[in-house]
Amino acid sequence: MTAQRRAILKVIETASKHLDASQILRKARALDNSVDRSTVYRTLDLLKRQGLIDELDLMHLKGEGHYYERKLGRDHIHMACLRCGKITEFVSETFESLKTQLERDCRFHIVVSRLEVGGYCAGCRH
Amino acid sequence: MTAQRRAILKVIETASKHLDASQILRKARALDNSVDRSTVYRTLDLLKRQGLIDELDLMHLKGEGHYYERKLGRDHIHMACLRCGKITEFVSETFESLKTQLERDCRFHIVVSRLEVGGYCAGCRH
DNA sequence: CGCGTATTGCGACTCAGTCGCAACTAAGAT
DNA sequence: ATCTTAGTTGCGACTGAGTCGCAATACGCG
Missing domain, CATH: 1.10.10.10 (Winged helix-like DNA-binding domain superfamily/Winged helix DNA-binding domain)
Known part of the structure; x- marks a missing residue:
């Protein structure tokens, strides 16, 4: 150190x-x-x-x-607004289930995961 | 063109x-x-x-x-094995629900999404 | 065929990240 | 406290991905 x-x-x-x-x-x-x-x-x-x-x-x-x-602790999803650039984080139990399901169905041991989403936030949607 | x-x-x-x-x-x-x-x-x-x-x-x-x-058509998840480098694709209904839930709960209009996972595949897990 | 707009090739450039190497330092052994 | 050495650092040069401005070219519509 x-x-x-x-x-x-x-x-x-x-x-x-x-x-x-x-x-x-x-x-x-x-x-x-x-x-x-x-x-x-x-x-x-x-x-x-x-x-x-x-x-x-x-x-x-x-x-x-x-x-x-x-x-x-818990992973979170990153949402990026394509217009205003704001980044929002979101913790989801469904995301956790998805990963568990993935590990089981694909016999894959997850070390790191990244879910990023691009789109329009509440203030910018059209 | x-x-x-x-x-x-x-x-x-x-x-x-x-x-x-x-x-x-x-x-x-x-x-x-x-x-x-x-x-x-x-x-x-x-x-x-x-x-x-x-x-x-x-x-x-x-x-x-x-x-x-x-x-x-349908989005898929990419899994990358950290040892052998193999890329596996996986279509999941849960992933679709997660996105729907995200759009509703966060009032966010998703244009593009990317879920990538790193870890160890069935043949390489230890 | 002729014309205007969009696209291309080129070359120079920026920026993120990497690498080899010699100098340095943290921290365990004495 | 000092010695020792393996691990870490700063430096500077380098690579490779991606961008940009501009002049030349080509698409496709009338």
């Missing part, structure tokens, strides 16, 4: 919204200005492999990059 | 597996050697916006790029 990793961890843990790698870099540098871009990517990979964070695309609403969030 | 678009379309329609942009370029060039990389990306964007193809990550098993497949 190095100072750099502590900084990156803290940034992710205290984030109020989904951050991409370059935002994490900027915020981590504010805590420890020695943090390098490679270290951010390497730490992100590590956390991903450990299952401590989830990687999201958010339907590529803003470019090709990835976003990260701390993974706690 | 240009010759280039016809070539790209044909490649996607006759593909036996998920192709990424550079693979589509290579195969489209075999049909019409004037096809350019930009044209492939522009056509892919067009087809995506029209809802004729779906864009997949396949859990980034092989790099950061995207894969494409023709969108027909």
